[in-house]
Amino acid sequence: MAKQKNLLLTNRSLKRGKTHRQTESISKSPFIVGGIIPFLESNERCYKLSVYSAVDKLVRAKKLFSKWQSDWLLSKSSDVIDPKKITTNEKERFTDLLYLLHSNIFTGVQRHEFAAYVVDSQADWTRIRIYKNRAGEWIGYCAVHRFKNYIFDRPCVVIRAEAGILREYRGRSITLWFGFKEALKYRIKHPFCDLYYLGSFVHPSVLYMFSRYFSEYYPRADAPIPDNIKFLMLELAKVFHLKPVEGQDVLVRQVGWRTKESMEDQSFWQKHPNPVVKFYIKTNPGYASGNGMLTLVPLTFRNIIMSLIRFIKNKIVRRIT
DSSP: OHHHHHHHHHHHHHHHHHHHHHHHHHHTSHHIIIIIHHHHHHHHHHHHHHHHHHHHHHHHHHHHHHHHHHHHHHHHSEEEEOGGGSOHHHHHHHHHHHHHHHHTTEESOOHHHHIIIIISOOOSEEEEEEEEOTTOOEEEEEEEEEEEEEETTEEEEEEEEEEEEOGGGOSSOHHHHHHHHHHHHHHHHSTTSEEEEEEEESSHHHHHHHHHHOSSOBSOSSSOOOHHHHHHHHHHHHHTTOOBOTTSOTTEEEOOOEEOOOHHHHHHHHTOOOHHHHHHHHHOTTGGGTEEEEEEEEOOHHHHHHHHHHHHHHHHHHHHO
8 A cells, every 4th residue: 555655646746747847848938938928928018009099099089079069069159140130129239249249359440330330231131140158158259241232234242241259269260160151051042143252351360261261262372363353352342332541552451440469469470471471461561450451252162162171171180180
């Protein structure tokens, strides 16, 4: 029995030794050292990187959603007013509030002048959009007007607009979207009419914004105005009583609205490297005194659609980056 017991223990020891030697030999095998272990370690690193990447994407997605949510709330937190469909008392109250907002953005125009130009416009059609923040406070507005005219014995429709937004909410071009939408709606309903936008921009930022979205607009920094377009612009300026400024470029007109901005903001635009901004300041050096620069945009299907695509693309890029 003793011999059998010793033999059993010896066999067990041998088996253990064999197993240990097998494990050791396997762990030292070139396949394990050069293959599986680095593979597992590599997989662990990849897993960690995947986790970090997923977390980073979640964080970026959250930020992106927050930006979309902010703009969505801003667009939803707005009212569109038809001045002809509200009572006299409502219109007076509305004008008071709108002029108060306007006075925080611009200077140089009295309340009665503002009311006649924006709220009680002689246009055939007017809509005024009020933009609000999350607290329900008015932060900006965009008034769009349509005028039916005859130019050179041809019927045409001219869209004009006034817009302003408080400084802390600028940079999103939110007021431009309202004009885009109304122009597109009218163009679809009237595909063959001559449709134009005529502006008299009192700040270089507006021409800069238009240059980013519209493929066809006048004047441009990179090309002269065709004679027929320039003649049309000057004729429309007469129709809308936009008087020229003596001693200035023929496109510079008396407006009177002056954008409220700090010395820092003025310096920013004066030193801006963009050719469009430089062109505007060179053409209309007295914009800070309330002079505007005539700007014409032919609202063809192609121009509107291309501008809309650029507008949406720019919004997406800004939210991703």
